[in-house]
Amino acid sequence: MIPTEASLLTQLRRGVIEYCVLASLADGPSYGQHIARTLGADRTLFDAEGTLYPLLARLRQRGWVETTWQESPLGPPRRYYALTQDGTAALAAFAAVWAPFSAAVASTMKGTDA
Amino acid sequence: MSTLTARAQQVLDAYLAELALRLTDASAAEREEILGGVSEHVADAVAGLGRPAEPQELTAALASLGTVDQLAAAWAATRDEPAGRREGGVDAVAAGRTGDGEAMRSPGWEVVLAVVAGLVLGLMPVFGAVVGAVVLVLGLLSRRRHWWGYRQSAVAAVLGGVAVVVGLVVLLWLTPASGERIEPSAVPAQIVPTPTGTEG
Numbered sequence: 001m002i003p004t005e006a007s008l009l010t011q012l013r014r015g016v017i018e019y020c021v022l023a024s025l026a027d028g029p030s031y032g033q034h035i036a037r038t039l040g041a042d043r044t045l046f047d048a049e050g051t052l053y054p055l056l057a058r059l060r061q062r063g064w065v066e067t068t069w070q071e072s073p074l075g076p077p078r079r080y081y082a083l084t085q086d087g088t089a090a091l092a093a094f095a096a097v098w099a100p101f102s103a104a105v106a107s108t109m110k111g112t113d114a
Numbered sequence: 115m116s117t118l119t120a121r122a123q124q125v126l127d128a129y130l131a132e133l134a135l136r137l138t139d140a141s142a143a144e145r146e147e148i149l150g151g152v153s154e155h156v157a158d159a160v161a162g163l164g165r166p167a168e169p170q171e172l173t174a175a176l177a178s179l180g181t182v183d184q185l186a187a188a189w190a191a192t193r194d195e196p197a198g199r200r201e202g203g204v205d206a207v208a209a210g211r212t213g214d215g216e217a218m219r220s221p222g223w224e225v226v227l228a229v230v231a232g233l234v235l236g237l238m239p240v241f242g243a244v245v246g247a248v249v250l251v252l253g254l255l256s257r258r259r260h261w262w263g264y265r266q267s268a269v270a271a272v273l274g275g276v277a278v279v280v281g282l283v284v285l286l287w288l289t290p291a292s293g294e295r296i297e298p299s300a301v302p303a304q305i306v307p308t309p310t311g312t313e314g
Contacts, residue, residue: 014191031154032151033159047184048180049178049180050155050179050180051180051184051187052151053147053185054137054188054189054191055188057140057147057189061144072161075117076117078158079154
């Protein structure tokens with residue numbers, strides 16, 4: 001059976017997407033819609049923006065992000081997510097593995113463009 | 115000022131209620147956090163209108179959020195993540211700070227155990243079939259009504275189903291069929307008719 005593009009994306013996202021969320025917070029706290037729009041812009045990392053929220057809940061449960069409330073200039077107050085010390089360490093650990101991993105994959109896949 | 119009209123609020127409430135039902139295995143706090151995030155996302159999405167959003171405008175915001183199924187699947191994906199993926203010295207599982215044993219077992223093992231348990235249960239014909247039927251119904255109902263997690267429901271359904279099938283097979287095997295044909299060799303010799311061609 002030949003995998004579909006959707007099924008391949010689903011597999012590749014798992015184990016990576018949570019670190020992309022952490023990376024999106026590396027420059028400072030952000031709120032849900034902003035993170036979702038940033039990461040989901042081209043639909044590669046997210047199929048649907050709402051799938052971010054279960055992930056954020058899980059990251060907070062693990063102690064990798066923490067939340068604070070801030071006033072919004074447009075509507076109701078927003079919940080802002082920020083990296084914790086553990087979250088920063090998790091992101092650094094992933095980044096250290098990801099760089100050689102992605103380079104190895106890119107090198108292996110070189111010349112196999114369909 | 116409210117960000118939604120009353121009718122749009124009803125649409126959102128229905129979406130959130132359905133999502134809450136689908137967040138199996140989520141604690142009340144986790145469920146509240148996810149639903150809160152979704153509500154805030156919607157509020158942000160329609161805040162720019164400068165007036166309460168109508169149902170069709172809310173529908174567009176919900177479309178970008180995704181279906182309830184997609185969100186529930188995303189939640190399930192965070193549950194099913196193998197513990198090994200969270201290694202690195204910073205993970206609660208690796209540090210032994212969680213009792214999330216479910217995430218540390220392969221679902222395949224649970225199904226294998228359920229099949230074995232169903233076989234054992236089914237070997238007790240009447241008792242096994244009855245208990246299996248109850249477990250099967252509970253598993254199916256739980257799957258439909260989200261009483262237990264997806265895996266627990268599936269395992270219960272498999273266990274019950276196997277027990278019912280095996281129990282019935284054993285029961286049928288032990289019970290002689292009512293229309294069973296009697297072999298001639300089993301009939302006493304004195305009532306077996308003999309040829310009488312020379313009479314008269």
